[in-house]
Amino acid sequence: MPTTPPPIIDARGLWKRFGNLAVLKGVDLSVAERELVFIIGPSGSGKSTLLRCLNRLEEPDDGSIQVDGIELLDPKTDINAARQRIGMVFQSFNLYPHMTARQNVMLALRKVLGKGKAEASEIAARALDRVGLGERMEHYPAQLSGGQQQRVAIARAIALEPRVMLFDEPTSALDPELVGGVLNVMRELRQDGMTMVVVSHEMAFAKAAADRVVFMADGEKLEEGPPAQIFGEPQHERTRAFIRQIDRH
């Protein structure tokens, strides 16, 4: 039996209600270092809420979350310090429209990590280079395509050298021809050993790159396993139905 290292994300018994609706019903999720975990499921299954709990953008009603050894839900935890270690990429990019690509990346470097202007600028340039936007650093978000904006958003997150990266449907708002560029950047991050949790419908990418796929429905984790198993021989009827549906597209 190989010994498993302690997980870098360890969420247990997460409950989240919006009014009367329970969106998460006691979900556990643990992610090992350097692992790429894909969360799939029908809309309304709670997968985005689960992801957003992992950096406390959403406050769970019950449960516990450890990220990189930090008790995220402990009132004594400095959430702003913890969030530096957890990068997040959103479906709608959410770049700051009044700042250039480089300034977008520099902001947290300067104000959260306290780096000087020259150093922050240097780090931002490297991060933007890494996502293939070295030539577009002085552009404003409105002057960039959706795919480029999303890559700036990834640069903004990785510049802080997070321990884990959360992706909330990173390609859902993109035109099909722009998806590839974003997935390539994610693939490179994975090769560099970044721990990643991805909520997405990019099934081909999941099959090729994920270590593990988690299937959620109605606020519960119904099934998880290697992509070959989830896509090839799903155990649960709901999973089978879901896989059949997306395979048709």
Place this chain on the structure above:
Amino acid sequence: MGGFESFLFSFFNLKVMATYLPLVAKGFGLTVLLALLIVVCGLALGLALAVLRSFGVRVLNWGIIFVVDLFRALPPLVIIVLLFFGLPAAGITVSGFAATWLSLTLVLMAFAEEIYWAGITAVPKGQWEAARSTGLTFLQTLRLVVLPQALRITIPPLTNRTIAITKGTALGSVVGVAEILGASQSAMSFSANPSALTLGAIAYLILFIPVVAFGRWVETRFAWKR
């Protein structure tokens, strides 16, 4: 004397205008001072209230909304008169200048707060989430990410409202402030000729046309880069 000559004598009497130019010029200076004090204090207080409101403390926000609605509902002249004649009854004497300044500042504060607030709430929630997810605090997010975007969209309504309220400095004439209108009215009484009022109107144009033009320039200057 023909009708047109009579009109010129009454409203464009250069002799009368020349005599009372110094008086109206003094009024001009007073109006500029009063307007500047109102604009600076009103806009600053309005922004402070909008920022306070964004913390979302319920009881505090009820108070803010009450004050803001009160000063938006009352006619500025009513507030001026209440302060000028009412406060002495409470043992506090205020000059006409102070009463006018305070009243119009409070009115501008109230309207500005609503405009800033609308701007803050118009910034998409995703901007907050993105900034907070990188570890920025609430206040850093407000100051560095949300307010710069909010202020940009508030510039047109804010300039309009600011111009409208600074023109209200003319109401100071009711409580004896010798600003442009007050000075012109005195001059009119002394000379028994309304040309002094024409002078006052010209003074307002000289003051406010540049302000309106400045407002237009600011709107273009801070429009989104596309």
